[in-house]
Amino acid sequence: MGKKILITGTSGYLSNNLANKLSYENYDIERISVRNNSWIDQSFEGYDAIIHTAALVHNNEPQARLADYMRVNTYLTLHVALKAKREGVKQFIFLSTMSVYGKDGKVGKQDRITSETPLNPSTDYGFSKLKAEQKIGELESERFKVAIVRPPMIYGKECPGNFKKLRKVAELAPLLPNIYNQRSALYIEHFNEFIYQLIKYNGGGIYHPQDDFYFKTTKVMKEIRNQLHKKTFIIDIPKIINPVLNKLKLFKKLFGNLTYDQNINQNTDKIEISQQDFTSVIKAIIHSTNQK
Numbered sequence: 361m362g363k364k365i366l367i368t369g370t371s372g373y374l375s376n377n378l379a380n381k382l383s384y385e386n387y388d389i390e391r392i393s394v395r396n397n398s399w400i401d402q403s404f405e406g407y408d409a410i411i412h413t414a415a416l417v418h419n420n421e422p423q424a425r426l427a428d429y430m431r432v433n434t435y436l437t438l439h440v441a442l443k444a445k446r447e448g449v450k451q452f453i454f455l456s457t458m459s460v461y462g463k464d465g466k467v468g469k470q471d472r473i474t475s476e477t478p479l480n481p482s483t484d485y486g487f488s489k490l491k492a493e494q495k496i497g498e499l500e501s502e503r504f505k506v507a508i509v510r511p512p513m514i515y516g517k518e519c520p521g522n523f524k525k526l527r528k529v530a531e532l533a534p535l536l537p538n539i540y541n542q543r544s545a546l547y548i549e550h551f552n553e554f555i556y557q558l559i560k561y562n563g564g565g566i567y568h569p570q571d572d573f574y575f576k577t578t579k580v581m582k583e584i585r586n587q588l589h590k591k592t593f594i595i596d597i598p599k600i601i602n603p604v605l606n607k608l609k610l611f612k613k614l615f616g617n618l619t620y621d622q623n624i625n626q627n628t629d630k631i632e633i634s635q636q637d638f639t640s641v642i643k644a645i646i647h648s649t650n651q652k
Contacts, residue, residue, distance in 0.1 A: 362385060362386045364388040365382055365387050365407065365408065365409050365411065366390050366392060366404065366410045367411045367413060368392055368394050369394075369412075369413040369415075370391045370392070373514075373520055374514070374548075375411075375413040378411060382559070387559070390407075393414075394414045394440065404447040408449070408451065408559070409452070410449055410452050410453065411453045411555065412440055412455065414432075414436070415432065415433050415489075416429055416432035416488075418483065418485045424484070425484070426484040426487070429485055429488035432488075433489055433491075434489075434495065437492040437496060440452075441495075441496040441499055441506070444504075449504070450505065451507065451563075451564070452496065452499075452504065452505070452506050452507070453509065453559070454492065454493065454496055455509050455511070456489045456492070456508050456509060457485070457510060458511065458512045458544070458620075459481055459486030459489065460479050460481050460486050460510060461473050461477055461480065461481070461486075462481045463482075463618055464613070465616030465618030466602075467616050468605075469602075469617060470542075470619075471616075471617050471618050472619050473618075473621065473624065474621040474623075474624055475621070475623075493508050493566075496508075505563065505564035507564050507567065508565070508567065509554075509558070510566065510567065511568075511569055511570075512543070513546070513575070514545070514546050514547075514551055516548030516645055517644075517645050517648045525610070525614075526580065526581065527584055530582075530584040530585055531584070531585070531590075534585075534590065534591060534592060535593050536578050536582060536592055536593070536595070537597045538578060538596045538597060539578055539597055540578075541615050542575070542576060542617050542619050543574060543575040543576075543617065543618050544618065544619045544620045545571055545574075545575035549644075550569070553634070557630070557631040558631065561630045561631065563630070563631065567625060568620045570619075571635060571641075573638050574619055577614050577615050578615075579638075583639060583642045584642060584646060587643055587647065588646065
């Protein structure tokens with residue numbers, strides 16, 4: 361048996377996928393709910409790493425206020441990390457977010473995040489995650505590695521969120537807008553492999569994992585339809601209406617430009633993740649879902 365890993369969160373999309381992946385790699389996996397205070401009485405001794413996936417997310421709690429986000433995403437994270445360090449855990453992996461940069465992306469305009477881009481969250485969710493990063497970062501030592509992971513949109517089979525909406529639109533819409541855009545994204549299998557490698561090498565620091573290819577929304581939707589054997593027509597969209605499109609939140613989220621620079625990571629020398637190409641990824645998602 362490999363390393364002993366504890367995952368916070370017992371029902372989330374990421375925690376479910378990570379548990380399956382790490383169990384397959386012969387890691388000893390346990391999961392714990394942190395919804396109430398019962399986790400405080402569980403010993404963390406003997407765990408090599410804790411992966412903190414539990415969080416309050418804006419999509420699930422639309423009525424949440426800043427105090428709610430701070431309580432769950434900042435202070436709960438800090439208390440779990442403090443307990444982990446106190447009880448001898450070697451590595452604490454915190455799933456943060458691209459939202460710490462406060463960028464939404466825009467249609468028709470490049471927006472690339474580099475190592476020089478300031479942290480300037482524009483939502484309560486992003487602010488609470490950034491505060492958590494800062495507080496747990498102060499705990500890092502030679503014996504307690506803190507790894508902060510800022511993934512972009514994660515997508516895959518049965519994933520919630522924007523990709524699920526995108527697929528539904530793609531299935532129903534034979535007409536697609538001819539809009540060229542680039543978004544950083546991360547296929548769930550690539551995310552799982554990244555976390556596995558991070559644990560394997562006991563990594564610490566800040567990470568921005570992403571696919572080798574940028575997510576081009578129209579191309580993705582067309583490929584989804586190709587895999588479903590549906591005919592697609594691409595229609596040109598005049599650039600003059602981009603300002604109007606940028607006022608439509610969902611449209612901007614899907615067709616806007618927002619990427620991590622490919623060289624943003626400074627500390628991933630040991631982490632080598634084999635990635636599938638774009639077509640293989642979409643094919644795997646569509647056909648694995650249809651076979652259920």
